[in-house]
Structure formats: structure tokens, C-alpha cells
Amino acid sequence: MEPRSSKHDREGKHWLDHFRRMGIGRTTDRTRGLLEFCDTFDSIELWADPNANAQLILIWLLDFLRPYKEVSSKLSLVQADDEIANYLPESLKEWKLPVFKVTDRHLALASRAWQAWRAPTPEGCFELLMQDTTILPRLRPAIIALLEELPDSLNGIGASEQLMLEALSYGCTDPGQALYAARDRRVINEGEAGDLFDELAQCPEPLIFGLGEGPFDPSEHTRYQRYRRAKVGLTKLGQAVVEAEDDFSRHNPIKRWWGGTELTNERLWRWDREIRSLVAPA
Template structure:
């Protein structure tokens, strides 16, 4: 293609995208300059000339006119991006995507998520759980204040022109998605647009594990793929969130059996959630069984265990703290399943506000199976009837020496026990 043809094509009229990004336009001008210079290296051209070409291409008198218009639009159309991980938030901040970044810190797949409480009570219950989960020490008054402030920061989304939700297909993200769709569909004003980016694959990744894998340029490439939330998406999210908070897990099965097309990754995520119920085989959850299988097949350090368990999941949904907590609970059971030996107490690596343990230090902990664990793997013992259970699954609380609900992996159904 000749340089003259490139210039002609660049001057063909086109419209600005609905959400123009000035940084992206600057890159486009530089790309045009590079293409022209590669075609005719002997011809002297500058960036300003290419900016002028691009400005006229978009129907403006000059580059300054385009800049003034685009920056004015960006200022009047304030945007908030909501993500559910600090890593994704940092990547977005380092990208060319315009707007503010808000990280919603939650882990709905652990602890109580009850449905028979007020929103204020719900916020406090969740804040209390997260404080205990991450070994924070907070008074009830501090927890109430923190819960109120956290909710206020989320509800400040109504002050923006547009709110964009960024999620992937894993269980962790999908539970955030249904909660935020349910909440924001009621909390936002009619003047605020609610948009969604939700992906399960990304070009160039043979095994895509989630948004956390992407670099700033890759994240930015998703920005223009967002779409306005539909009524069908909101309706399904509301049903799913209500079911997730119900004390009857059959409501989740009803959502799974229904039409989940509006949120295409939700069905698999909810099935994966139900697989965390105690199994009919040995009373362990799928994740707990995967940990035991990893150790049984030679992963005796934390790093290799994390890798093996992640490989066993089509869409890994847990971080290191979540997996360490599961290992800790198996090791501290009345009849232990694992032995964990290391330089200090294993609980010390669960505290997120302390100094993070370097990866090189993690593998100083050694993990091994107990004889009881081998019986569990063979289906010769039951973890719940031996150790009891005290665990929440959304709005369901299993407590005692038997679990009312069990997961049958053969027919992929919950079984109710008397």
C-alpha cells in the first residue's frame, strides 16, 4: 500500500466512536505517522501533519478543535469502572481507559450471605465476616462505621454519567456480578448508564484464567466492547442473587435449570458453587478433594499445591489466601486431614494486612496427608460425620455433625438428608 493511498484512506470521512478517548486518538496519529514513513522513508513528515490528517478525517478543522471536543466530552461524561480485584484495578489505572477505578472488596463465596435481613444488617454481617476472615481486629462500632462507609462509596456510583462493570467467567466474579447488578439497578439514577464487560476467553490465550492475566493494552482493547445492561440481564441477576441468599439451595438449582442465556457464564458458576457442598462420597467439597489429590500426587509445598489445584479447575476462582485458609481448616480439624510444617504458624500467612510472605518463603511450609486423609480419598470415611461442620453457603448455614445438604457428583444434584 503506498503512502499516498494511506493518506487518502486516512482522509475518508468517519465518525468519532460513541465514547472517544483522546489518548487513543494520539496513538492513532502516531500509528499513521509510522505507516506513512515506512512506505516513503525519504519524505519528511511530522506528527503534527498526521494529527491534522486525522482531525480532518473525523470532520474537525484541526487537531486543536478535535482535542477540545473530545476532552470536553470526557469531562462531561464521567465514568466509573467497578472491578472486584486490586490487580485488575491497577491494570486499568495503567491503561488508556478513561474514568475512575473503584475496587469492590468482597468474597461472597465465603461466610454468611443471608437474605432475611435489612441492607444495613447485611452490610454489617459481611464486614464482620471479612474482618474475621482476614484476621483483622475491629470493634463492633468500627465494623458498623466501615460497613456504612463502604456502602456509601458504592452508592456514589449514582454521581457518574456511566458505570462500567468488569468481570470474567469464574465463580468469584459471577457472584460479584449478580450482587452489583441487583444493587445498582435500584441504586443508580436514570441519568447513569450501567454497562458491562464480561468475558470468558481472550485472543492469544489458550487457557484464559481471567482479567487478572491481561496487561493494560489488552484491558483497554475491551473498553469499546462494553454494552448497556439489558432488562433480561438485570432480571436474571436479581433471581440469582435472591436464590444465592436463600436458606434453601434448591432455589439455586431452579436458576440453573432456567434460562441463563442473558448471563452466559452464570450457570456454570452456580454449579461450581454447589460443588462446594459436602460430597455424598466423603463429606469434602470439590476444592478440598482437589487439595488432597494434589498432595497425594506429589505436591508437598504451597506453590505446587496452588498450581495443581488451579489446573484442576476449568475456571480457577480462588486466590492464594482462600486456598491457604482451606488448607488451614483441613489441618486444624478435630481429626486432621493434613499435616502442615513450617517456619512459623500457618495462620500467619493468612493475615492480609501484615507483610506478605515472599514466594520463596512459601515453599518452606511442607504439607502431607494423614492416614485419615487417605481413607477420605478412598471413600472409607466421612469428614462431616467425623469432624462436624459449621459453614455458610450463601444463605445456607450447615452446622452440626451432619450436613442437611450434600452434593452428589454423579448426578450433579443436591441431596437433602433428614
């Protein structure tokens, strides 16, 4: 978000490289940092999708801008009910969504939520569910969706993994279609879903068969070719896990990040889907 410098030596390294020239407003200076860019406007509307990743970006951005009163005082917030990118600009003009002035309360809650997401345990995020977050109305559902990605208290896999395995248990043999089941949650993207799917197929005791021998090349093109040729299904362990009759973590190593929390078999924070409660490592 800083001004362009020598370290932004390739297209895509500076934040403004991701904007079309026609979409960056009144300025054509593509060397500016975010704060300088914001200085050129009298008012700024932030439009946020309801999905979890968009809400994370929103709280990060509000936390980032909070110390800069000359910018944060210009902010207004529009919370969309659907994904904005699915609509043409002409359609968005017809939307009559309420516009709320961003206040210190918005900024304080965003900072609290962002620090909770970056913390070394999920406890802060869970505690947010006990607090009044209505001033950011999409934040609570987003936090719940993210907490659901923690390993389940019964079978040791997150909600997106569960949906992909359920698709296979219902007879799906196409890896690409199984990935769509996870994408429908709007928490992880297709690449992240593919990473999870591959891991379930190449772990020491796989839950999925039919993808061939790992380790797998994670590149998009190679994955597409591998998935296009494959017919997949659940192993015996995979069927037991999807039915919550066995625990993935009893058979396979876990080492991944959830926000600022490192999850391992020895330090495995879990989520109880039945009562929507955080379960600390045993």
C-alpha cells in the first residue's frame, strides 16, 4: 500500500497495478500509496461483499486507516447482500443500499476483530460472538464461517473439507464438482479448495482415492489436467470421517494456519458444529 519504489519492479507488485486505469478515479498517477490516493478524494465509499474473505479485507482496511484521521473521516460503508463482482456497473447504479458514515465505533470494532484474527489462538474471534457487532452487520456471520473451518470436534476436518467429502459420498466422481461444494460456502477460493482436496488425497492415510500418487504439483494448469482425467471416491477412512465415525487427526499430521493460529496435532483448536463452540486443545 506504499508509494511505488524500486522494489515494485514488476507489474502486479504495486497495489495500483490491480486496478484498471478507468477505475482509479480522478488520478492517472499510478505511483501513489494508498494514503496519497485517498487524499485526492473528498469522500470515499467502501463497498463490501458479505462473504468471509471480503469481511476480513474490510476489517483489515479499516484497521489500517484508523490512525489516519484525514482519511478515515472521509469513509462511508456500503454492505452488499451479494457479491458485487457478479453485477455490471450499470446494475449497481440501481441498487438502493444504505450508506453509513464510518465512525470511531466502526474503526474500533474493526481493529478488535483484525487483532483477534491475527492472534495466536482463535479465542478472540470466538469472544467476538458474545459482543455486539451489529455496527458491522456482516462480521458475525463471517466469523462463524471462519470458525467452522477449524477442525471439527468429532472428525477433525473443517466445513469446506466436509462438504467436498460429502459430495463424494453422494456419488460425485469429478474432483472439479467436489470443489464447487466448498466454493459455495464463499469462504475459500477454488485454489484453496484444491489445496485442501489434494491434501486429503495425498496424506499418509488418504481420505480420497483416484488422484494418483503425490506429491501433487499445485499449479493451476497441472491441477486442471489432473482433475480432468481423474475419477475419485472416498476411501474407507474417508467414509468413516465424513460420517464422524473416525477422526482425521488420529491418522494424519495436521500443520496449517488459521489466521494467526498455527494448528498442529499437539495444538489442535477445534470447532463444535452442534453447539457452535470453540474447543481448546486437550
